Amino acid sequence: MTNNERRTPAPEPIPEFHSREEEAAFWDSHDLADYWDTFKPVRARFTEQLSEGITVRLNPETLRQLRERVHALGIRPTTLVRMWIVEHLRGEQPCENSEF
Numbered sequence: 001m002t003n004n005e006r007r008t009p010a011p012e013p014i015p016e017f018h019s020r021e022e023e024a025a026f027w028d029s030h031d032l033a034d035y036w037d038t039f040k041p042v043r044a045r046f047t048e049q050l051s052e053g054i055t056v057r058l059n060p061e062t063l064r065q066l067r068e069r070v071h072a073l074g075i076r077p078t079t080l081v082r083m084w085i086v087e088h089l090r091g092e093q094p095c096e097n098s099e100f
Contacts, residue, residue, distance in 0.1 A: 011035055066080070
């Protein structure tokens with residue numbers, strides 16, 4: 001090593017995060033560039049442009065359950081409902097325990 005070269009210490013491992021706030025606090029105090037070599041490329045799928053919408057009315061308890069589930073998954077309610085509808089239509093499964 002020459003006098004002009006400096007060894008940079010290895011960054012601390014990226015921890016498992018228990019919340020978005022915890023992850024945000026970590027990245028607020030760490031530089032992503034220090035971890036660049038630890039990341040791996042991933043394939044990403046993007047949906048087509050969605051151009052139409054519908055309104056679905058839910059009773060308060062059903063809406064509460066939906067919000068709990070999406071909070072745990074870290075996605076929006078409309079995303080999860082859209083996923084369920086597409087899965088159902090592709091599988092052509094009969095509606096069970098419906099509350100129509």
